Amino acid sequence: QSVLTQPPSVSGAPGxxxxxxxxxxxSNIGAGYDVAWYQQLPGIAPKLLLYGNNxxxxxxxxxxxxxxxxxxxxxxxxxxxxxxxxxxxCQSYDISLSEVxxxxxKLTVL
Amino acid sequence: xVQLVQSGAEVRKPGxxxxxxxxxxxxxxxxxxxxxxxxxxxxxxxxxxxxxxGDSDTxxxxxxxxQVTISVDRSSxxxxxRWDSLRSSDTAIYYCARHLGGSGWRLFDHWGQGxxxxxxx
Numbered sequence: 001q002s003v004l005t006q007p008p009s010v011s012g013a014p015g016x017x018x019x020x021x022x023x024x025x026x027s028n029i030g031a032g033y034d035v036a037w038y039q040q041l042p043g044i045a046p047k048l049l050l051y052g053n054n055x056x057x058x059x060x061x062x063x064x065x066x067x068x069x070x071x072x073x074x075x076x077x078x079x080x081x082x083x084x085x086x087x088x089x090c091q092s093y094d095i096s097l098s099e100v101x102x103x104x105x106k107l108t109v110l
Numbered sequence: 111x112v113q114l115v116q117s118g119a120e121v122r123k124p125g126x127x128x129x130x131x132x133x134x135x136x137x138x139x140x141x142x143x144x145x146x147x148x149x150x151x152x153x154x155x156x157x158x159x160x161x162x163x164g165d166s167d168t169x170x171x172x173x174x175x176x177q178v179t180i181s182v183d184r185s186s187x188x189x190x191x192r193w194d195s196l197r198s199s200d201t202a203i204y205y206c207a208r209h210l211g212g213s214g215w216r217l218f219d220h221w222g223q224g225x226x227x228x229x230x231x
Contacts, residue, residue, distance in 0.1 A: 002154050006154075032214055033214055033215065033216070034214055034215035034216075036215075036216075036217040038218075045221040045222065045223055045224050046155065046205070046207075046221055047221070048217060048218065048219050048220075051215070051217045052215055057219065089154055089155060091155075091216075091217065091218070093211075093214075093215070093216045097171065097172065098157065098171060099145070099160075099171075099209075099216055100157070101155045101156065103153065103154040104153070104154045
């Protein structure tokens with residue numbers, strides 16, 4: 001059981017907008033720690049997608065955005081493309097456990 | 111260009127020892143933490159621990175404390191993850207990742223390609 005809870009799967013048609021939630025607690029996201037998001041394509045290492053206040057590493061399109069409120073965070077993807085089909089993970093810091101990840105959400109582009 | 115290159119896949123029997131490696135390039139090795147992360151098939155990543163190559167200061171996740179050892183060789187810009195006695199439950203892909211952090215934030219900005227460890231009798 002992961003410390004950060006994500007839905008196992010989401011789906012959307014090309015061009016649509018999808019969101020992925022990440023629910024934590026008062027010892028991690030709720031304690032004010034930022035959330036980072038990673039994209040993992042099959043057979044490939046995770047890749048940093050977003051961090052902090054919507055910061056994107058070079059090369060990440062602005063179709064990807066993130067938000068945080070209370071003990072939860074969300075990743076939004078607009079203008080869905082077939083190449084966005086992947087697993088997405090959230091990650092934060094926990095006062096007791098240090099670095100923690102979500103269990104992951106599989107995005108299917110219909 | 112920042113690169114983390116890991117050693118190849120390994121197959122071991124339960125009870126055997128193993129040491130896998132992660133060699134970095136493209137930045138000053140001793141300036142950034144390196145973390146090790148386990149990922150089992152179909153599961154999210156699990157943070158195992160991290161090391162600061164500058165002084166070998168190491169921190170482990172409570173779940174992995176005493177189960178593995180993280181070390182560093184500054185002469186070769188390499189970090190290691192070692193098991194003294196493997197279990198079948200250690201079968202997974204192991205990633206090294208550069209770890210950044212500050213007040214209120216932590217992240218892993220560059221990752222190795224992963225090392226598949228299979229433990230089977």
